[in-house]
Amino acid sequence: MADLLSFLGAAFFLVFGAHRLAITRGARADSAQRHVSGFALCMGLALVFNAPSVTDRLSRDPTLDTLVGLITHDLKLAAFAFLVLVANALRSPTAGRRAARRQVWTAGATLAASVALFLAACPATTSEQLSVSPGHRWALASYSALFAAYGAWCLLVLARELADHVERTAPGLLRTGLRLMMLAAAFGAAWTAWTLDDVISDLSVGHQDIGEDMVSSALGAITALLATGGATATLWGDALGAPVRWLRAYHRYRALEPLWSALHRELPQIALDPSVTDRRPGLPRAEFALYRRVIEIHDGHLALRPYFDSDVARWTAEAEAGDRDRDRHAVLEAATIAAALENKRAGRRCDAAGAPRQAPAAPAPPPVPGTVAAETAWLLEVTAAFTGSPAVADVRRRVRHAVDVSRRDAGRGPGGSGAPGVPGVPRSDADGAGPRTG
Incomplete structure (x- = not known):
């Protein structure tokens, strides 16, 4: 299992590093991308x-095993050095050569000190361990501690620059990539800190394991996966973002169903595509279906204008106590539609001669940006009020009561004491006030 994790992490690093190096060739290439490639290649080889x-295979030749162990250690230190160069490039893309040269000198001094401590330790290599005599334990422990300290410092420098960039970056794929890189730095720090168990082992028993253990291999693989994903987020984000957009559009399409269905029952002509199967669009067609549904709802709204009731605003205001958590404009819009549907069902137009009321202007909702997303968000609020608002339910009851009274009084003939313009309808009911309580 440790082998699988090590090779998996190495594959992520090497493929990513080679790919980035290939696409960033040239004098004008982004220096940060070149340094990221250097980090990935060094860390991949080390893994x-x-x-x-x-x-285990190299341990058959003690000389070769010791040399490869030293090279592996130094490859990791070189990878950490590239991280500092990445942070330097992020801080200032046009950073001068002096700053980069200073980091290179620091990395070179660390590598030289690491080699000197390794040679001073005079380690003996077995199939699984690197061991030293009691008098050289300090050198081997210092060798391991230097690696952990330098690696942690490099990762801290990089994480600080990434955090600054995240704060200045607008939400999107780039910001997601930066956050993944920050997670990679965090797991990389944990991976580096795991080396401290070698320091304890060096000082206490005078030896350390050569290969990666299970925990170290797992941390390395996770770091590689997060770093690769973060650096390529703008490439794979669009491919993965499409299903997310489809799911979001489908959910919103279904959320608008109650309002659309109520309009469609009274106004079936609003359906641009009357096919029944299209009421359940597949995910790839969800965005287009949502766009069409928004248009159909607006068409239904326009078709209901002759049935808009002038008393809806007053009724809604009287019943708004139960809707303090809702947008009052959305509640008024939903109540207007609900009342118009009741009037349409009863055949009570508000714009014709002899109508129960004068046709009012449509309620003016707050300005909505002319985008599908903004229109959808507004209609979702209206739909929620249409199905769950107590004020809208009260308006429905008032309109139904007025319709019932109108029908009863109309059956009495012209001799009843009706309101002007509505034979047989009492004035209070014609005004739409409905029953008064209290």
Whole structure:
């Protein structure tokens, strides 16, 4: 299992590093991308040499095993150095050569000190361990501690620059990639800190394991996966983003169903495509279906204008106590539609001569940006009020009561004491006030 994780992490690093190096060739290439490639290639090679099966095969030749172990260690230090160069490039894309040269000198000094400590330790290599005599334990422990300290410092520098960039970056794929890189830095720090168990082992018993253990291999693979994903987020984000957009559009399409269905029952002509199967669009067609549904709802709204009731605003205001958590404009819009549907069902137009009321202007909702997303968000609020608002339910009851009273009084003939313009309808009911309580 440790072998699999080591080779998996190495594959992520090497493929990504080679790919980035190939696409960033040229004098004008982004220096940060070149440094990222250097980090990935160095770390990928180090993981290959550190895989348990590779170290076991190399241990047959003690001289070669010791040399490869030192090279593996230094490859990791070089990878950390590239991270500092990445942070330097992120801080200032046009950073001068002096700053980069200073980091290179620091990395070179760290590598030289690491080699000197390794040679001073005079380690003996066995099939699975690197061991030293009691008098050289300090050198081997310092060798391991230097690696952990330098790696942690490099990762801290990178994480700080990434955090600054995240705060300045608008939400989107780039910001997602930066967050993944920050997670990679966090797991990389944990991976580096795991080396401290070697320091304890060096000081206490004078030896350390050569290959990667299970925990170290897992942390390395996770770091590789997150780093690769973060650096390529803008490439794979669009491919993965499409299903997410489809699911979101389908959910919104279904959420508008109650309002659309109520309009469609009274106004079936609003359906641009009357096919029944299209009421359940597949995910790839969900965005287009949502766009069409928004248009159909607006068409239904326009078709209901002759049935808009002038008293809806007053009724809604009287019943708004139960809707303090809702947008009052959305509640008024939903109540207007609900009342118009009741009038349409009863055949009570509000714009003709002898109508129960004067046709009012449509309620003016707050300005909505002319985008499908903004229109959908507004209609979702209206739909929620249409199905769940107590004020809208009260308006429905008032209109139904007025319709019932109108029908009863109309059956009495012209001799009844009706309101002007509505034979047989009492004035209070014609005004739409409905029953008064309290």
